[in-house]
Each structure stands twice: as structure tokens, then as C-alpha cells.
Amino acid sequence: MRARTALPTALAAALLTLTGCGEGSGSDEPTGASPSNASPSDASPVPRQPATSDAGGGADGGAPVPRALRFTATTVDGKPFDATTLAGRPTVLWFWAPWCPKCKAQAAATAKVAADHAGEANVVGVAGLDKNEAMKDFVADTKTGGFPQLSDENGEVWKRFEVTEQSRYVILDKEGKTVYEGVLPSGEGLAEKVAGLTG
Template sequence: MRRSTIIGLAAAAMLTLAACGSGETTSSSATTSTSTAPTAAASSDAPQGEAEAVSVPKQLQFTSKTTAGATFEGASLAGKPAVVWFWAPWCHICKGEAPRVRDAAKSSGVSFLGVAALDDVEPMKGFVEEFDLDFPNLADTKAAVWARFGVTSQPSYAFISADGDVDVVAGALSASELDSRIAKIAG
């Protein structure tokens, strides 16, 4: 077997063993400073046709497919506050969190991205439809995006500030905890 296949299988096995999150909320204090080359990204405040260079954190340097089959560039989240929610379609805790994540995405004014793993695309699509998640949700069937963020269980979150600091939090968050962390990155 090729080395990348073995590594991928090992990562998938590790994630499968993680099962459905423990319910504990722990911050990994994984605030990372970005040492990546700037990438041009259009600012929503800039006049049309002007682009402003933003630094893209290494965690956002990926291309993946959404549950609907569209291509998603992680770098599109750079330069603005964003929440990345890691979930699995069979996870009961994730099902309990889905309505509050959906509501926060609609009301917060920050970008949201869901990253589903540990299952096939069809159950992921069903979860997105069941909970009316109208923000992009990736079908991370090989858990490659999970690995970029160091996520080993679901639910987990990554809170990304506009300047590229990334804080990964493992475990479920109450509505007030989620709102507080969003307010912190929204500045």
C-alpha cells in the first residue's frame, strides 16, 4: 500500500474510535499564528475590482467538495471571522447542536462552514437537509480537513479570527458559549 493510503486509513481508524464526542468542552488553546504567504482575497468592504491581500492560515489551505458536490476553497474564509463546525451525521450530540449552530449562522454575521466526516455522503446530505443547514457543509469522507485542524472527535469547532488566529474547541457548546466565542472573533 502507498504510504498516503496507510496514513489515511490510520487517521480514519483514529477518528472512528473517537466516536461521538464526550460532551466535555475543552479548548485546545490551539491559537496558531499564520506564517503563510499572503493570498489575494477580495474584501467585501473594498470597491469592486480591488483586492486586499490576506494571510491564509495553513488550516484553510485546502480544496474540498460540499455535500452538494460543489468545490469549496478553504482560503475563501481567510480575512474574515469564521466558525468551522465538525460533525458526523450519526452523532446524537451533533443532532442536538445543529439547530443552535444553524441559528447562530443565520444571526451572527460571521461565516460558517460545516465539516462532516466518519460516514458516507448520502447520510451527510440527509443531515444537512433535516436541519436546514444553509451554510456550506463539506463531505470530508477521508477526514482530511478534520486532520488539518487536529480534530479527533465530534462535535468540535474552530473559531477563526479575521487576522488568522485559529482556536480549536473539542466538545459541545451551549448557545451562550457559542455566542460568546463568536462575539470574540467578530470583534
């Protein structure tokens, strides 16, 4: 008899412990981690949390936050970045590495799209495969500091979006669904893809 009463008590305690996880973080999952049973393109919305960073872009405070945008990171300048601020607008994630010539060739076109669509679409660089100092140098050299550049030295955001090589774009529509994933040499075609989502 004692085992029967102990089991419900243990389950109740475990559930209480789980419901306390992540309070105040603005996210229902660990930083940069993707839940094992859902992909970033799963657009099931959750209520939007207040923005806690100056991440640029950002939609109206009532926009639902798709699963793909429920992560936090740090910019190459060491500032906190909350991806929930991107909800409600199309978003371009540009995955690059500092030593990559293809990435360098994409920089000008990507920066132009960010400038041309400011306020109607988000553009975010996600640097990986090197150290932060090299990432900062790349941003300065390519003049791509006009939009957020994330330092993903540990590859957490890359893994979240299943990116396995540099020089990739992942484009999300305003609901957070992936509508394009690929290379776009020299950024060719990026402007048209973004215009199709904002027009």
C-alpha cells in the first residue's frame, strides 16, 4: 500500500519542479536548443514575451512567436539577442564563417536587402566555425554591421536550423515557416525572395 501512495506524490513533485523551469527567460526551452520532438519550422505560436534586447527589427508586441524564433544568443559585439523580437515579420538568417570567400561575396547583397527592407523584414547574420574576434573583423571588413550579427561559436543556432555548412540562407515567412534554405551565390536572388514575402 505504501508504494501506491508514494508514486502519485513523487509524480506531483516532479511536475511542480518542471513547471518552474525557464521562468523569466522569455523562452520555454534552453538557450539555443531545439526540442527533440519539434523542428524550427514548426510554427506553433506561443504568446509573445516582452522584448528584452535591442536586437533590431521586431514586430508588434502582440505577434505570436513561432517555435523557430524561441531562442536567445549573443551578438559579435557581446550584446544579448532575443529572437522573439523578430516575430511577425519575414526573417532572413544568413549563416556565414569569417574565412569563407563565398560568404564575403554575399555580404554586400545581404546588407543591401537589410537596408532596403528595414522595418518590414528582419535580416540576421549567424557567424560560426571560428572565434568571435575573427567574426568581428569580418563584420568590419564587409561593412555588415547595419543589422544584427550573432556569434555562434558553439554552433547552437546552426544546429537549431540544421545548417551544416557556411554560406547558407534560411528564410522564414512572417509565421516562422521556412520558405527557402540554400546558398544564393553572391546573394543573387535574395532581394526578390524577400520582396515576395513583404509585397
